[in-house]
Amino acid sequence: MGRTNKYDVAIVGAGHNGLVCANYLARAGLSTVVLEARHVVGGACVSEELIPGSTWSSCSFVQGMLRPEIIDDLELAKYGLVSKSPDVQGFALWDDGDHYFIHKDLDRTLASIEKHSKGDGENFLRFAQRMKRFGDITRDVLLSEPLSRSEFIKLFEDEGEQELLQEFVFSSSLELTQKYIKSERMRGHMNFLGMVSTWGSPSTPGTSYVYGYHSQGEFEKVLGRWALPVGGMGAITRALAASAVSHGAVIRTEAAVDKVLVWGGAAVGVVLKSGEEIEADLVVSNADPKRSLTKLLDRKHLPDRVLKAAAAIDQRGSMARIHLLIDQLPGYVGFGSSKQGPEHEGHAILGGNVELYEKAWEAQRRGIFADEYVIEALIHSVTDPSVCNNRHHTLALGVQQLPYELADGTWDVHKEAWVDSVCEMLFRYAPNLRNHIVARNVITPLDLEKNYGLTGGNIFQASMVGMQQLLDARPLWAAGHYRTPVANYYLCGSGSHPGGGVTGAPGHNAAMRILADLRGDMNVRQVRTRAGGKTLIDSIMDTGIGQKVGFQVAKSRGLRAITKRFSKTKR
Numbered sequence: 001m002g003r004t005n006k007y008d009v010a011i012v013g014a015g016h017n018g019l020v021c022a023n024y025l026a027r028a029g030l031s032t033v034v035l036e037a038r039h040v041v042g043g044a045c046v047s048e049e050l051i052p053g054s055t056w057s058s059c060s061f062v063q064g065m066l067r068p069e070i071i072d073d074l075e076l077a078k079y080g081l082v083s084k085s086p087d088v089q090g091f092a093l094w095d096d097g098d099h100y101f102i103h104k105d106l107d108r109t110l111a112s113i114e115k116h117s118k119g120d121g122e123n124f125l126r127f128a129q130r131m132k133r134f135g136d137i138t139r140d141v142l143l144s145e146p147l148s149r150s151e152f153i154k155l156f157e158d159e160g161e162q163e164l165l166q167e168f169v170f171s172s173s174l175e176l177t178q179k180y181i182k183s184e185r186m187r188g189h190m191n192f193l194g195m196v197s198t199w200g201s202p203s204t205p206g207t208s209y210v211y212g213y214h215s216q217g218e219f220e221k222v223l224g225r226w227a228l229p230v231g232g233m234g235a236i237t238r239a240l241a242a243s244a245v246s247h248g249a250v251i252r253t254e255a256a257v258d259k260v261l262v263w264g265g266a267a268v269g270v271v272l273k274s275g276e277e278i279e280a281d282l283v284v285s286n287a288d289p290k291r292s293l294t295k296l297l298d299r300k301h302l303p304d305r306v307l308k309a310a311a312a313i314d315q316r317g318s319m320a321r322i323h324l325l326i327d328q329l330p331g332y333v334g335f336g337s338s339k340q341g342p343e344h345e346g347h348a349i350l351g352g353n354v355e356l357y358e359k360a361w362e363a364q365r366r367g368i369f370a371d372e373y374v375i376e377a378l379i380h381s382v383t384d385p386s387v388c389n390n391r392h393h394t395l396a397l398g399v400q401q402l403p404y405e406l407a408d409g410t411w412d413v414h415k416e417a418w419v420d421s422v423c424e425m426l427f428r429y430a431p432n433l434r435n436h437i438v439a440r441n442v443i444t445p446l447d448l449e450k451n452y453g454l455t456g457g458n459i460f461q462a463s464m465v466g467m468q469q470l471l472d473a474r475p476l477w478a479a480g481h482y483r484t485p486v487a488n489y490y491l492c493g494s495g496s497h498p499g500g501g502v503t504g505a506p507g508h509n510a511a512m513r514i515l516a517d518l519r520g521d522m523n524v525r526q527v528r529t530r531a532g533g534k535t536l537i538d539s540i541m542d543t544g545i546g547q548k549v550g551f552q553v554a555k556s557r558g559l560r561a562i563t564k565r566f567s568k569t570k571r
């Protein structure tokens, strides 16, 4: 029997957002096919055997932003997703051995920070409280159709929180951390989150939003907490795929779409690179927006001004992942041993330093490499040993603020020498590793484009620095509500609101928009809310005396139950 080539919906790309979208549409009864160019589903949320005998989260490596509503709606636990959250969540280390930990338990975190910098425990608590307030105000924005910029600003005005808006949306991540934190080193650690896929530095306006956006993640109902899926990030997309298939969706890999077919101004299907045609009443693209609008569509189908705007989508700002298979854990400076300890559990930032980020930005702008980078490091196998044999560990590094285009040559030419230089930087923090790297695999900004379909290597499909490409202007005004100027052609990837990260939100929101359009509710904004507003404890913590008392409570081990309640998100 021949393959059915007529569906209600064809989704281009099986990244996690394409799969989330497919799930909601299939559950609503639409016959849905997902067409993925690669041999495996997942896009940037994938596990692969990059080094023989070991499994790696190739790109994204931490599950913190995936919306709990989506995990529940799509029954991801039932379809195999198991995630483990380590007790040590963060670890900051400098090359003289100075360090501190971010634990799951607030009292231990505050004690560790106080040891690093007296007074900053209390400052950190104040900062965390502000971050929680930001998360509470903006959380409903994530799983709803985008607001306009002025509606978004009004959200804060209505809560009397204009200052919070300035801090976490418009200012730079440097200004944000300078306002709360005394220790230069601690600021260096914290600013890493503002540098993720950023074309800029800690002093670039809008990088505070990159920070704020990431801090909205949660796990086990605790804001800012993260976990590792057993088997790597691909476990998320495998569960999404299994859930979609069990509700009738068809998923095809090695099925690269060449063009979206348009007839009379409306999408009517796709043609694959193989020449096969698939008819569909609706086409949804999970590919990045520049690709979706300027490559998958013939130019003649878009008005000139939209074509120009699509070609100008800002996709600058990239990073590299370096995967190192090691046969000894890092013996970090100041710890003196490679025996497994808390320093191997968390997300580590090595050498966090604002000046280094500034220099990296200078190099990024010029298309060259900086002499030194701040490095992130995560050893997945410590929390989840299933990813390699018991003689090895999987150490993944991340370097941000990289240029995609080099002034001289290409990434393919410079890749190995550059990784050698990053390893030299790593050895300053973990000297023993010089003799314990068994094999390595590197994913450069160019590889992100060539192998993972991320144009320009931007890990969010489109830059998230600055309001000009956020909310209903993401990725551009003409496609700010998941619809495009071509009827029945939608976008559902992280290039759409609310943006990047493994959130599932763009896929969810696009599906809600499509289902509303099919119902005829073309002008009804799709909104998903949960309880909000200030809690009593939020109000108390807004006062100076409240913060003092709060700090005493939070640093007390005996009062953990209270601090746990304080850090829970509202659901």
Ligand SMILES: Cc1cc2nc3c(=O)[nH]c(=O)nc-3n(C[C@H](O)[C@H](O)[C@H](O)COP(=O)(O)OP(=O)(O)OC[C@H]3O[C@@H](n4cnc5c(N)ncnc54)[C@H](O)[C@@H]3O)c2cc1C
Residues within 6 Å of the ligand: 012, 013, 014, 015, 016, 017, 018, 035, 036, 037, 038, 041, 042, 043, 044, 045, 058, 059, 060, 061, 062, 063, 064, 065, 066, 255, 256, 257, 258, 286, 287, 288, 291, 319, 320, 321, 448, 452, 453, 454, 458, 459, 460, 461, 492, 493, 494, 495, 499, 500, 501, 502, 503, 506
């Ligand atoms: C190196 C790196 C590190 C990251 N770290 C984290 C992290 O730790 N935590 C986190 O939450 N987020 C992280 N992110 C961000 C996050 O992974 C992405 O924002 C998210 O996975 C994007 O998902 P998506 O479904 O929107 O798009 P994508 O994952 O980009 O999926 C798009 C899919 O479309 C396919 N496609 C493209 N063109 C075609 C075509 N013509 N035909 C068929 N298929 C096509 C692609 O192959 C791809 O599978 C990271 C990303 C990268 C790259």
